[in-house]
Amino acid sequence: MDFSPLLREELIEKRDYQISIANSCIRNNTLVVLPTALGKTLIAIMAISKLIENGGKAIFVAPTKPLVHQHRSSLIKFLKLNEDEICELNGSIPKNERKELYKKCRVIISTPQVIQNDLEFLMGMKDQFKVLVIDEAHRAIGNYSYVHIAESFKDSARIIAMTASPGGDIAKINQIMNNLGIQNLEIRDENSPDVRQYIEGIEVKWVNVEIPTEMRRAIEKIREMLNDKLEKLNSFGFNLKGNSRKEIIEIGDIISRRIREGDKRFYSAARIRSQVIALDLILEFAETQGLLPLIEYLKEHQKDEKTNFSSIINSVEFKKLHEDLISLSKEPMEKHTPKIPKILELIRTNNVKTIVFCHYRITATLLSGLLNKNGIPSERFIGQSDRLGDRGLKQSEQREILERFREGSIKVLVATQVGEEGLDVPYADMVIFYEPVPSEIRSIQRRGRTGRFSKGLVYILVTRGTRDYSYLYSARRKEFKMKSILKGQKKQHKLDEFL
Secondary structure (H helix, E strand, O other): OOOOOOEOHHHOOOOHHHHHHHHHHHHOOEEEEOOOOOOHHHHHHHHHHHHOOOOOEEEEEOOOHHHHHHHHHHHHHHEOOOHHHEEEEOOOOOHHHHHHHHHHOOEEEEOHHHHHHOHHHHHHHHHHEEEEEEOOHHHOOOOOHHHHHHHHHOOOOEEEEEEOOOOOOHHHHHHHHHHHOOOEEEEOOOOOOOOHHHOOOEEEEEEEEOOOHHHHHHHHHHHHHHHHHHHHHHOOOOOOOOOOHHHHHHHHHHHHHHHHOOOOHHHHHHHHHHHHHHHHHHHHHHHHOOHHHHHHHHHHHOOOHHHOHHHHHOOHHHHHHHHHHHHHOOOOHHHOOOHHHHHHHHHHHHOOOEEEEOOOHHHHHHHHHHHHHOOOOEEEEOOOOOEOOEOOOOHHHHHHHHHHHHHOOOOEEEEOHHHOOOOOOOOEOEEEEOOOOOOHHHHHHHHOOEOOOOOEEEEEEEEOOOHHHHHHHHHHHHHHHHHHHHHHHHHHHHHHOOO
């Protein structure tokens, strides 16, 4: 590949796989599937520099404002363009001002919602856009803005889509490719020959956690209450086993239809179904999060009448159980919340920069506070939205926390899902999953936060006899399936070139 004069070549470590993939992106609309931290953004920048070196513009879309800001910094660093030619657009900029920036700028970085809102204007100048880069391309399904943007530019611009994982469903992968007008796949993983030398390796260990005896008794009581509600729900003609929340959610359509048809009995079915869902969520919290997060969860939902949580929590039967749970919470954590002592042990034993991923904000808040009380400098890293009185982090606060983690004043970052996808989260020597997640995309993204510059450690905490195990195996199965599908798709596309 001859590097473009627009590219700051002296700043680039010339990796063969990046150059090869960038060349493919220049020639064809391409979906790039590459593990986190292997330079998807730099590949896109290499391709952009070549595609606009003789004139024209580029659009770079990413799903969040922090990601947009991060990409602009990278583009400024690697492209020989004036900073005012690389524009970060957001919805707070008046539309008339955005129109002027589209005319003036060579590279526009924005969220897909802003670009979709401006499509009517952009279509008048679409021939000027030579390349459209779509980050976190696994979102390009259904009615998401990426789909509309790609449809608008597919006849005039080269489309480069990037993701660490498009998912393990062949129908979804085909939908993403069709939605984005993709003809070519570039796939690498940790075992690809041209990538292997750049990955230090990740050692993944499962840590089995037992439910303490006292906590197990409380869980059994919750399960008995759930089974009692399931029996009442089944009296309406259903055959629910309670093994899948999905089937409980799906019968909502049947219940709504029967109510519309005038069967007033199903108003009661709707109420019981909501209570079943509430109890199932409480049960999952008790099993996978432990008692201390469960108590905070119950406190949050005591007044939540929309989902019938309050009718469960304030019932006579549950109030007695709740009192027992409060009493148990005063005992040592090993007796009721065993994952937290295990995390303290792992952090103290390894004594390295660590990210702990938690599915629930409640758990992240609780864990971060306990780590600090135990002398381990920690900060929670959550999203921007407020939730039930818990204020989210502003973008500036997120940046400040990440910088403190990068420079070492924070030793442990306790992150929710916001830390998994896309954001420039500094590398860690160790990653801990508070619980497995059933999504292969999220599992891959969590693991990708370590093993960048030295061998990484990943610990996945798994509570025996709970849905932790089913989530763990679900993610592994989906990841294996995804890799098989992608390799098959790649072979098919190579074959198509000769037909």
